[in-house]
Amino acid sequence: MxxxxxxxxxxAGQWRGGVVLLACSLLEGVPAFFSGRLVELSVDRGFAAGDPAAGLGWLALFGLTAVLGAFGARMVWRQLGTVVEPLRDALVTAVVRGVLHDDSPPRNRPDSSGVARITQHVEVVRDATAGLLVEARGMLVTTTSALAGLMTVAGALVVPVALPVFFALAAFACLLPSLARRQRALALADEHTAATAGTSLSGVRDIVACDAQPVAALAMYEAVDAQANAAIRVARSSALRALVISLGGFVPLLLALALAPGLVVSGKLTAGAALGALVYLATTMQPALRGLAATAGTVVLRLLVALRRLAETAELPDVVDGTATPRGIDVRVHGLTFSWGASAEPVVRGLELGLQPGEHLAVVGPSGIGKSTLAGLLTGMLAPQEGRVLLGGVPVRDVPAALRHELVALIPQEAYVFAGTVRDNVSLFAPSASDDDLSSAADAVGAGALLRRLGGLDAEIGHGGEGVSAGEAQLLALARVYASAAQLVILDEATSHLDPVAEARAERAFAARGGVLVVIAHRLSSALRADRVLVVDGRETAVGSHAELVAGSARYAELMRAWATPVPDHAATGARPPAGAGGEPAGTSTGSPVGGGVAVGGAPSGNGHTTLSPSVDDGAATTGGAPAGGGTTATLGLSAGHDSRCHRIDA
Structure with missing residues (x-):
C-alpha cells in the first residue's frame, strides 16, 4: 500500500470521529452565518427604529449564537485525538518498516535519518493534519457561512467583493509549486543535518584518533549552512504569500466601505444591511480567508512535502508471498552468484554447496569478503543474480514468509535485545514455550549463569539492553534461537563478544540440537569444530573438511598458518590475562577447558612460518601432519583482527 x-x-478508518467533527463544524458555523443578519436586524428593527430593547435583544441572540459556536469548537478539540493519533501510529509503523527493509542501512551505527523521519516528518504530518481538521475546516465553514450570509443581507456587494478574492487565490495558487519545492528542500536539509550530526557523534572517538576534527566540523558547518539557507528561502516565499493574501483580504473590505454609502443613498441597501455586510467582511470572512490561505500555504505544503518524503523511504514494493512447501530441511546451492551492483565484482561466484540435516558448516574468509552476503542469500533475504538456493527442494524465496521465518533463523553479530523481561526476549520466537524449556535453552548455550545473575526469566531488561553487556546480549540471542523451532540456523559472528570457551559451548549446543548449522566464523577455531568448512576469499571457493582443506586449499592453509603463529612469551608461561582484559566481557570465560583442549596464545609474532594447527576433539596438535601427542597443550597465536589474549579452549 x-x-x-x-x-x-x-x-477513513476514524469515520465516526469524522462524523462528530462535521456536526461540530455545523455548530461552529452558526455565528458566521447569522452574525451580519442579526446586526442588520438590531439596527433596522431596533436602534434605527427607536426601539433599543429590540436592538439589544437581537444582539443578545447574536451572543447566544457565539456561545453555540464556541461549544462546537470545544467539541472539535475533544474529538481531534481520536482521529489524529491512530494516523500517527500507522505512519510510524510504515517508517519503521521502511527502515528495516532499507537496502543500504547504516552499518554499526544508529540510523539518524530514520530517526529524523519519525521525529520530524511524522510529527509534521500529524500536526498538519490536526491543523487542517481544526483551522482549515473551521475557516472553510466560516468563509462559506459568511458568503451565504452576505448574499442574504447585501447581494449587491457580492460581485465586487468576490473579484479581488478570486484574484488573490489565483496568485496564491501560482506560488504553490515554488513553495512546495522550497519546503521539500528544507525537509531534505533537516534530514542531512541530522544524519551528519549522528555520524559525527557516533564516530567521535575515531574522529579524534585520526585528528579529523576540522573535517568533521566543516561537514557539520556545511550541513547547518545549507539548512539555514533553505529556511531563509522558505521564509521569503512565505512573506510573498502573506502579501498576496493580505491584499485578497483587505481589498474587499475597502471596496465595501467605498460602495456601501452610495448603495445606502440609492436605497439599494439599508443602513443595517451595510453594517451587517461590514460585519461579515471585517470580523468573519476577512480573517477566515486570511487564515485559510495561511493554513494552505504552510500546513498543507508541509503536509504534502512530508508525505512525499516519507513515501520515498517508507513505501515498499508489493511482494508476492511464496506458496512452495519445503520437503525437508536440506539446503542445496547451485551456481550461486551475487554482486552488489551491476559493474561490481561478484562476492559469491558460481557456488555449489549441499547441506544435510545434522551437518555443521563453518564459513571462513577475510573480513568484508562476502560471508554475511552469503548468509543473506541462504536465508532468502537477498535474491541471487544467478543460480538457486533450495530449501527442502524448493527455492528459499518461494517459501511463504511466515513458514520461512519459522524454519530459518539468522543471528547477526549485533544481538537484538529489547526492553522487557528476560522471558520476553528469550521466548520471542517461541511464545508458547514453557519456562522450563526457556531455562533449558539458556543452559544449553551457556546463558544459565546469566539468567541467575539477572534474576531469572522475570527480570527486567532496560531500553536498548541497558544492564546487559554485548557478550550477554549475544547469549540471550543464542538462547532465543535455540528455544525456537528453526531448523536452519546461521550464526553470523554471533559469538564475537564471547570468549573462546563460551563460543565453543554455544556452537556445540547448536550442532547437537539437530537441523543444519552454518557458522560464519569469528575465530578460526570454529572451523575445527565443523564437519565441513567453506573458504570464501573472492578468488576461489573451496569446501571440505579441515584436513582436506589444509592439504588442498592454499588460501585456507595460509589462514591457518597466520592464526596458529606461536607466541614465545605466552608459550613459555602458558599464562592468561584476567577476565575482562582486552575488550572481552568479564564473566564470559572459564578458567579450565571442557575436555581435552589446546591453549590459544597472545598476539601473532609476525613470522607466519609455523606449521602448528589445532586438532579437532582429541586435543592434539599436529606439526606437518604428524601428531604431537594425545592431549598435548600447544600454544597458538591468533591472526590480526582476532582475540589476541591467551585463552584455553576445547577445540
Missing part, C-alpha cells in the same frame, strides 16, 4: 493510500485509509 502506498503511503498516501495509507494516510487516507487511516483517516
Amino acid at each position: 502506498s503511503l498516501r493510500r495509507l494516510y487516507w485509509s487511516a483517516l
